[in-house]
Amino acid sequence: MLRSLFITFLLNLLIRPSFSRLLTDPSQLLKEGYDFVIVGAGNAGNVIANRLASVPAFTVLVIEAGVKLFVSDAGIVSTQIPFIAPNILLNTSLTWDYVTVPQEGLNSRILTYQRGKLLGGSSSINFLIFTRGSRDDFDRWANVTGDSIWEWDAMFPFALKARFTTPVDNHNTSQEIVPNFHNTKGPLLTTVNGFPSSIDGKLVATTQADSEEFPFNPDTNSGNPIGMSWIQSTSGGGSRSSSATAYLHPILSHPNLDVLVETQVTRLINIAEKGGKPDLREVEFAKNATSHRFTIRAKNEVILSAGAVNTPQLLLLSGVGPKSELAKFKIPLVVDSPGVGQNLQDHPLLAQQFLVNSNETLDDISRNATLAADVEEQWITSKTGPFVDVAGNLFSWVRVGSDIVNKSNDPSAGPTSAHVELFPNEFVSFSEAVPATGSFISVVNGLVSPASRGSITLNSSDPFDFPVIDPGFLKNPLDGRILIESVKLAQKMINTSPWDGFVIQPFGALANATTDAEILEFVRNTVTSFWHPTGTAKMGEQNDPMAVVDSKLFLKGVQGVRVIDTSIFPFIPAAHLQAPTYAVAERGASLIQETWAKA
């Protein structure tokens, strides 16, 4: 066995040109196809590319719609500097510039809904926060799939494949993380804050002032995130670590990998004999809406890693989806799979701002271009200063009381899963700039165990048209109730004794919201997305008609296709999603290797 692998390896070296290439021209691909074709060089896709291309006998192609500039991020400050991550959202050449349909639960507002469109996908534009989710989140996945490989204990080794690094200011982290829950090796870099924030001390003191509501939790990534913890982020040495920098860049010299960028996959084509089980191992793609459509075949598997918006869109375009939905667009049916595009779950985000009595907030960086340039210069020359963090060094994960949720209506996975996240921060608003004067803090609230569900559907059969995105925010009234509680919890936090004399008053519309009805109106007028879509091609048991993939991530009803990205999450974890995405991708890559090691 070993020897035959070795011979294949030698033959590969002899007869194949060394081809690891970053290509923009589809005509340069290997004519005979590849063992594996991965759709999307995003958060999950690059992990799979790395693990498969590390097996010399495999040939691997990755096709990515976005731009190639950011393989190493070298010199591209906007994607490298943690602090200015939110600015990337303004650069439409790096994002899928999506919007939602009007959200009934949000007074019919339309929300922006960007995804990363570059190497690294959303891991190259996100806000770096690294949270693994809870034991109950994963145990619930195991329960609904009937497969123990998704339990927390079974997933933990995959979650551990990231390297904790010393923060740039070299401070002692013994009070901020528990080393047992971290690794000293692994491709992805993580750390804790590298620049102190003026409210860190108040937040730590809050855990003593109200230890019942805000207990100190020595490590948010232990499997039980409940409580106030120091935030971990995907950076090292002051710069962003993404799936492009950590997983793709190091393997670009591998001779068995091609990466085709600035090229959009338009559908998968059924190549099965008439009457046979559908086989979707032919991938169609194009440079743009009017250009030539190319195809390439995967000998072993196609892996869809286009994310929770584009993966269901591609499945629908390929004839895999609810029969009635496909008929609407005259797309020939390949598999009637009613769950495709359904079950969309996302986290509503709400920011509360407060005017504070302080001269240490970072508002001036947003108001004074000279200061901003100085801070950027400090980052460039020494990788220190305020730009090394996204801002906000601690956060609190809270379960609301039994007057709001109980066993019969609790949307969370269990006692280790929070209902809300409270994330104190600098001035954060998605609708207004920092006021010209005054010092501000915000508490960003996340509804991390939502009860509402939405959907991704097609608007036309043209793959270059945007899909219809409906996160269904606050469709279930329980979400509104929990968010009202969340607003009150944030105020409770900053009304504990350590904050005496600090907070002057709530800012903006919040100032006038006191009754539950007024707070709910504030919620409806200000909630936006945390950019966490999941669940649109969920995994589940074979006999669950709404499950799109099985527990080994194979697309049900066809041969040769797996889905590996946030769309397979059956329930959204009470967490920011990149750590679960990295863990699922590592788990998925090892499932693929298990399949093909046997072959």
Ligand SMILES: Cc1cc2nc3c(=O)[nH]c(=O)nc-3n(C[C@H](O)[C@H](O)[C@H](O)COP(=O)(O)OP(=O)(O)OC[C@H]3O[C@@H](n4cnc5c(N)ncnc54)[C@H](O)[C@@H]3O)c2cc1C
């Ligand atoms: C603004 C923002 C902030 C966030 N902040 C955080 C945070 O602080 N912490 C956290 O944990 N999570 C955060 N997230 C969420 C997290 O980044 C995502 O949930 C996760 O990265 C999704 O991974 P994925 O592999 O499913 O998809 P992606 O990483 O989005 O990858 C999909 C890839 O497929 C490509 N693609 C799509 N369609 C096609 C096609 N047809 N053909 C070819 N290529 C295609 C895309 O261009 C992209 O590169 C944030 C997300 C955003 C957008």
Ligand SMILES: *[C@@H]1O[C@H](CO)[C@@H](O)[C@H](O)[C@H]1NC(C)=O
């Ligand atoms: C936006 O991204 C592109 C890369 O596609 C880059 O060339 C450009 O400078 C960026 N624009 C801004 C304003 O950062």
Ligand SMILES: *[C@@H]1O[C@H](CO)[C@@H](O)[C@H](O)[C@H]1NC(C)=O
């Ligand atoms: C597991 O799922 C069953 C139904 O599928 C449910 O009754 C049970 O409560 C679940 N258990 C957990 C721990 O989620």
Ligand SMILES: *[C@@H]1O[C@H](CO)[C@@H](O)[C@H](O)[C@H]1NC(C)=O
């Ligand atoms: C870090 O602090 C802890 C106590 O808080 C101490 O025991 C440990 O020695 C310190 N480590 C270093 C390297 O100073």
Ligand SMILES: *[C@@H]1O[C@H](CO)[C@@H](O)[C@H](O)[C@H]1NC(C)=O
């Ligand atoms: C589409 O792609 C083709 C082939 O690369 C190119 O020649 C053409 O200019 C592109 N059209 C647009 C509108 O970008």
Ligand SMILES: *[C@@H]1O[C@H](CO)[C@@H](O)[C@H](O)[C@H]1NC(C)=O
């Ligand atoms: C900042 O505030 C502190 C305490 O309120 C005060 O002692 C200090 O002088 C102030 N510094 C500046 C530069 O205003």
Ligand SMILES: *[C@@H]1O[C@H](CO)[C@@H](O)[C@H](O)[C@H]1NC(C)=O
């Ligand atoms: C802007 O910042 C610079 C550099 O710190 C400082 O010298 C200048 O006084 C600031 N300008 C204003 C208007 O505060």
Ligand SMILES: *[C@@H]1O[C@H](CO)[C@@H](O)[C@H](O)[C@H]1NC(C)=O
């Ligand atoms: C659970 O909460 C819901 C909503 O608040 C309420 O209607 C229901 O009666 C509660 N059930 C129990 C068993 O307390």
Ligand SMILES: *[C@@H]1O[C@H](CO)[C@@H](O)[C@H](O)[C@H]1NC(C)=O
């Ligand atoms: C769907 O297409 C129609 C017609 O082109 C357009 O007006 C509408 O804005 C599209 N909707 C979405 C959500 O893209």
Ligand SMILES: *[C@@H]1O[C@H](CO)[C@@H](O)[C@H](O)[C@H]1NC(C)=O
């Ligand atoms: C608060 O309400 C008062 C009275 O209705 C109004 O004048 C004021 O503008 C409101 N403030 C905000 C920030 O909405």
